[in-house]
Amino acid sequence: MKWETFEHDADVGVRGLGATKAEAFAACAMALTAVITDPTKVGGFEAARIECAAPDDELLLLDWLNALIYEMATRKLLFSRFTVSIEHHRLTATAWGEPIDVARHQPAAEIKGASFCELKVEHLPDGQWLAQCVVDV
Amino acid sequence: MELKSLIQRSEFAWEVPQTGAMRVPGILFADRALVEAMDEKVREQVINVAKLPGIVAASYAMPDAHWGYGFPIGGVAAFDPDAGGVISAGGVGFDISCGVRCLLTGLTVGEVEAVGHELADRLFAKIPAGVGSTGAIRLSAAEMDAMLEGGARWAVERGWGRGEDLFRIEEDGCVAGADPAAVSAQAKQRQRDEMGTLGSGNHYLEVQRVVEIFDHEAAVAFGLKQDEVVVSIHCGSRGLGHQIGTDYLREMAIAAPGFALALPDRELACAPLSSPLGKRYLGAMRAGINCALANRQILTHLTREVFGEFFPGHDLPLLYDVSHNTCKEEIHTVAGEKRRLFVHRKGATRAFGPGHPELPPEYRAVGQPVLIGGSMGTASWVLAGAAGTEERAFGSACHGAGRAMSRNEATRRFSGRKIVAELAARGVLIRSPSLRGVAEEAPFAYKDVGSVVEAAHRAGLARKVARLAPLVCVKG
Numbered sequence A: 001m002k003w004e005t006f007e008h009d010a011d012v013g014v015r016g017l018g019a020t021k022a023e024a025f026a027a028c029a030m031a032l033t034a035v036i037t038d039p040t041k042v043g044g045f046e047a048a049r050i051e052c053a054a055p056d057d058e059l060l061l062l063d064w065l066n067a068l069i070y071e072m073a074t075r076k077l078l079f080s081r082f083t084v085s086i087e088h089h090r091l092t093a094t095a096w097g098e099p100i101d102v103a104r105h106q107p108a109a110e111i112k113g114a115s116f117c118e119l120k121v122e123h124l125p126d127g128q129w130l131a132q133c134v135v136d137v
Numbered sequence B: 001m002e003l004k005s006l007i008q009r010s011e012f013a014w015e016v017p018q019t020g021a022m023r024v025p026g027i028l029f030a031d032r033a034l035v036e037a038m039d040e041k042v043r044e045q046v047i048n049v050a051k052l053p054g055i056v057a058a059s060y061a062m063p064d065a066h067w068g069y070g071f072p073i074g075g076v077a078a079f080d081p082d083a084g085g086v087i088s089a090g091g092v093g094f095d096i097s098c099g100v101r102c103l104l105t106g107l108t109v110g111e112v113e114a115v116g117h118e119l120a121d122r123l124f125a126k127i128p129a130g131v132g133s134t135g136a137i138r139l140s141a142a143e144m145d146a147m148l149e150g151g152a153r154w155a156v157e158r159g160w161g162r163g164e165d166l167f168r169i170e171e172d173g174c175v176a177g178a179d180p181a182a183v184s185a186q187a188k189q190r191q192r193d194e195m196g197t198l199g200s201g202n203h204y205l206e207v208q209r210v211v212e213i214f215d216h217e218a219a220v221a222f223g224l225k226q227d228e229v230v231v232s233i234h235c236g237s238r239g240l241g242h243q244i245g246t247d248y249l250r251e252m253a254i255a256a257p258g259f260a261l262a263l264p265d266r267e268l269a270c271a272p273l274s275s276p277l278g279k280r281y282l283g284a285m286r287a288g289i290n291c292a293l294a295n296r297q298i299l300t301h302l303t304r305e306v307f308g309e310f311f312p313g314h315d316l317p318l319l320y321d322v323s324h325n326t327c328k329e330e331i332h333t334v335a336g337e338k339r340r341l342f343v344h345r346k347g348a349t350r351a352f353g354p355g356h357p358e359l360p361p362e363y364r365a366v367g368q369p370v371l372i373g374g375s376m377g378t379a380s381w382v383l384a385g386a387a388g389t390e391e392r393a394f395g396s397a398c399h400g401a402g403r404a405m406s407r408n409e410a411t412r413r414f415s416g417r418k419i420v421a422e423l424a425a426r427g428v429l430i431r432s433p434s435l436r437g438v439a440e441e442a443p444f445a446y447k448d449v450g451s452v453v454e455a456a457h458r459a460g461l462a463r464k465v466a467r468l469a470p471l472v473c474v475k476g
Helices: A021-036 A057-075 B032-037 B040-050 B109-113 B116-126 B141-157 B163-168 B185-191 B216-222 B238-259 B276-310 B389-393 B407-413 B416-425 B435-440 B449-458
Strands: A002-007 A012-018 A046-053 A077-087 A090-099 A120-123 A129-136 B007-010 B013-016 B026-029 B055-066 B073-079 B086-088 B099-108 B204-213 B228-235 B270-272 B318-323 B326-334 B337-346 B369-372 B380-385 B429-431 B462-475
Touching (some): A021 A057, A021 A077, A021 A090, A021 A129, A046 A057, A046 A077, A057 A077, A057 A090, A057 A129, A057 B238, B026 B040, B032 B449, B040 B055, B040 B073, B055 B449, B086 B337, B099 B109, B099 B369, B109 B228, B116 B204, B116 B276, B116 B429, B163 B318, B216 B380, B228 B276, B238 B270, B238 B276, B270 B276, B276 B318, B276 B326, B318 B369, B326 B389, B369 B449, B407 B435, B449 B462
Parallel strands (some): B026 B055
Antiparallel strands (some): A046 A090, A077 A090, B007 B013, B055 B073, B073 B337, B086 B270, B099 B228, B204 B462, B326 B337, B369 B380
8 A cells, every 4th residue: 555645736636556446545545644744643543434425436536535524624633544445336434543733743734625636546557556636725 | 838829919918729619719818937837737727618618708817827626726717697608616616715805904014013923923822723723603503504694794793893894895795695505514514613714725814014006096095005014814715615615516527417518627517507506506605705704704803803902993994805716696798798697716806997886986996906915925915906807807817826836845845944934034923833834835835926916917907006025924
């Protein structure tokens, strides 16, 4: 599982790679945290259960990221561990994290939403799955 | 951007020729250097917008245009509901009615600098800013709906401001036609503790000095004097607006095939203005605008309270409040005919020229104030809508500098701590909960706002009135 953020003119892209689609989604969620803070500084055991369903993989990724953004915004949490399972465009997941500690996390910018820009969910030729999009900050 | 793909119409206007499925041409307002610096994606997005049904006259890009989602940021496009026109959640964006308001203090730079650090500390303590910050206001479900319908008027009625503030806000502080029922429970939940908060990223509250006056008649009308101090507040509709964007982008993307809309790009998700979905989004988006107006009104009240502690008797009248990221129903004359149009301005400011009936009487002779935000350490500007701007771009102008550098690059190149120290040495006091946030928003990470303003001025979109420089910046 590998994650990274990537450049966009005004905002930031989040990208996850994994052996499975679910792993790529989890990695992409880690990149989402990295937009706000260093994920290695985020611990904790507060859990958020997330379920979503969508007509296709790309919309499912959007729904997954937007569900995390909603949980972060309304519960003032940051997440750093994810278990994700996906079956037939239906995702069930748990995200674990802790409340935002401004002094320790130095959160840079809140994420407003996940966009269709650069939105991709692909099974790569090397067998890995990629999940990515640009988020508005 | 490759200039060879454009037809130069004047020194500050470039045409993207109408080809293929484009229904209208594209027009970029910028000088050669700004156009060359624009990403090729801007041209692509201007073209895509020009393909949407019901678009009128042209697909415009302002001098600060950059790559957005579907529409370019700095994009302006008007749609006619009677010609199959559409409304696009992507053409408004996530931060509905993000905007700037400017307050006059009547104070001199010397008076403010004498209490600079204490004033900065009090503003930072009073104005909730940054990721995870919360306001002191909790709204019941009924009050939330009243706020979404009433905007700044609701805030003034609840004691956050004065009646005369309303006349210095677009649409007198309250957009008609807001539909709280079209706003999801999640959006309302996201706003539950965010009323009266600044947010983060490029949002700020700045105490600024009037450095230079360019148009004395307009400056007098606006109440701006050389070396006096103003306060600018840049923020938007907070979580509520973000969630409305999220909800309707998704819904429009899924619904598009049902409307037989062949979208060149899924990011252009839209719905016919005449459709139930289009009408519902319009009602929700207007509620989002009202939320932003109420939010900026509450922040104004908090700012006045702080200034009142230091400068009793200075009541900080409002110069004006402008919104970016909106779709507004306006009457425009097109080819000699008055038409009711829905003007999307994404990262663009309404900029009505002199004589426009919607302007407050005291500004009617000089044009609408247009407030251009800077970026921590750089200049901000007050402009005035230029004569003839309604014919040029539906009465629109730029909104800021636009980023020159990605956030990742900025954090690699700049240290937040160093920026705070360097700006302090230049007399600019920064207060922010996040040094990483300061690094991401470094002044050098943005394009030169001066060249953007110059292009807007010379393209006849908005006239330069005054240049402002920061003294204190509270950054989210």
